[in-house]
Amino acid sequence: MKGRRGAIALFVGFLLSMLIIILFWVFIKVGIAIGAKPEGLTLSITAEDLPGSVACDYVLLNFLRSEGKDGLSPAELISTSSLTDFKSYADDWFTLNYTRGNPRMRGWQIQVAKSGAPMLVTGKIDLVNSKFGCAQTVPSSDEDYHVNLWLEY
Amino acid sequence: MAGILKNKKGQMVDFAIAFIIIVATTALLTNNISSNQKTIEIGARQYAMLSAYAEGEKALEYLKTASEISVSDVVGSCEYAKTVSDKTMVYKIEPLMKDRILKYTSTNPRLNITIAPFYTYSVSVQQSSISITGLAGDNIKVTSDSDKFTYSLNGNFKSTMSCDKLKVLREGSGQQFIG
Secondary structure, eight states: OHHHHHHHHHHHHHHHHHHHHHHHHHHHHHHHHHHTOOTTOEEEEEEOOOSSOHHHHHHHHHHHHSOOGGGOOHHHHHHTTOHHHHHHHHHHHIIIIISTTOTTTSOEEEEEEETTEEEEEEEEOSOOOGGGEEEEEEOOSSSOEEEEEEEOO | OHHHHHHHHHHHHHHHHHHHHHHHHHHHHHHHHHOSEEEEEESHHHHHHHHHHHHHHHHHHHHHHHHHHHHHHHTOSHHHHTTSOHHHHHHHHHHHHHHHHHHOOOSSTTOEEEOOOOEEEEEEEOSSEEEEEEEESSOEEEEETTTTEEEEEOOOEEEEEEHHHHHHHHHHHOOOOOO
8 A cells, every 4th residue: 555655645646747848848939939039139140251262263273164275274284384385275264264355354364383483474454462362282293283263343 | 644744744855856957957957048139050060061072072072083093093095004903003093092081181271081091992904995983982071170060972983084095194193114
């Protein structure tokens, strides 16, 4: 009999605990619903200013993959240190594909560097800003070249 | 009766503990919502993820060009390539590629790139062209520590060069023939 009463007391305790938990769950839901009301809520959104440009990345990759002189892509022209051919091809490609014949519309500039020393700069841009810039590494037989491109758009 | 009272005391203690836990949880859950000023920063993570894709493309482009330069450095011409076994060519190309891969770094300061240098290469010489295939032992991983994500992409590549192109690459490189 004592054991039976004890079991009932435990069961009632369990039911009461569950009831309290359910009540608090309802309380939390109501609290969230009230707190989430837009009244008096000041929402400020910050769009971060970031270095680099995805658009520039795509223009640079498209350019480096295009077919240049003697079936070599601009990347391969750099790899083979044919920088004069690279420069004339880059001038033509950007005039045709980027500025679309009007170089005053949108500026561009390419710099090819090796071991941190610039080896070639071509194109014109008013402000060389890293925000509108991108880079690609081009392998060669000895040290890698670094191609930097800046775009105005 | 004493037993029941004792049980009730125990239950009271249980309820008190449960009550404290629930109140603490409620406080934590509603803390952010109850604030009436919010600042949401947008764009950084999305931008970094887009850049990660571009960074992966750049790495693949680098690998492709590096493999062409390596073939050019090792064999120089299709005529010579036809006299050398594929295994010998691969044996000489492997260290050159490994060196280039290990030196490669991300062009975006917000992202890190890891290219595993464990590639299986195969070179095949056709009548008027030469192909090199690189099968990656592991994916290329572009990671961002600040934005907590990893972009993983397949690092396999294949490049086919005409014999004329190989000759131009060879002549332009000005390197000593190491075949």
